Amino acid sequence: MLQERKKTARHEKIMSSLDELTYATRRQLQVINNLSGDRNAHRILHDMERDRLISSIRKEQKIYYLTNTGKQQIGSSQAELKQSWVTHVLMRNDLYIELGMPGDWRKEVPAKINGEMLLIPDAMFTRNGESHFVEIDNKQKMQTNIEKIKKYKKLSDAVFGQLNHTPTLIWYSLSDIRKEKLKSACERYGVKFKIY
Template identity: 65%
Template sequence: MIQQEKKAQRHEQILLRLDELTYATRKQLQVIEKLGGDRNAHRILYQMEKDKTIASVRYEYKIYYLSNRGKDRIGSKQAELKKAWITHSLMRNDLYIRLGQPSDWRKEVPIAWGENKLIPDATYKRRGEFQFIEIDNTQSMQTNVGKIDKYKELSRVVFGQYKHTPTVIWYSLSEVRKGKLREACENAGVKYRIY
């Protein structure tokens, strides 16, 4: 009986995590949920797919997401998922893991000041300082430069209110785009890191 309760708790925790992550690979869930080795993680996720609480699509590897039954089970308010979000979500998850899985990580929370508004892909604090995450996947460089200009203004507001300069963390898979982001951030005087 205790074994069944533990299994149910682990499954529910994975469902809650998928609700936060939107999409995730087995490896990402293995690391974040500490599912042990490949065989154990595969067994757990296979059982959840069989129970129809999660579903998957196959690209280079399986990508998991909440099924309608899984959403109902945890009371998820997750909107209809779009396949166009997969790469973006997986990149954000990779960065979340790489940054040490910050406990205050929040995805896509709007920030408004004056007439301006930004929606970072994620936000967290590191040593009490704001860190804003931007995933550079498909948006145009012109859109990125516009965001950097807004981050320049937001940096002034944050400095005035919290007495620190926030960091914008970019994650891009293209060396060319990384160079352009670096140049745009330096020209705007925005504190940044690029992965």
């Protein structure tokens, strides 16, 4: 009986993390949920798929998501999933892990100035009392990224005026050429940044 309760609690923890992450690889779930070795993680996720709590799609590797049964079990209000989001979401998850899984990580929360929405960062968090905004660069037009950087400059000035610190804009890109363009644009508009 105790073993069954532990198993249910572990499954619910994994489903809750999938509710937050939307999509995740085995490795991401393994790290975030402390599932120890590869074999153990594979066994647990296989059991959850068999019980129809989660399902998967295959790209270069298995990518997991919550089923309707899993959503009901944990009371998820997750919207319908779109496969076009997969790469973007997996990149955001990788950055979340790379940044040490910030406790106040929030995804896609509107950033407002004087009550007016300026933009929606892919994620945001604070570290050492300073705001950090996250943007995932995945197949987005560079001009769109530059427009975002201009908006982040306005946001940065507002944050400095209210909280007396300059926030950091964190970019995650897989292209060296695009990283250079993002760096150049951030420097040109005077935005404090970091690129992964």
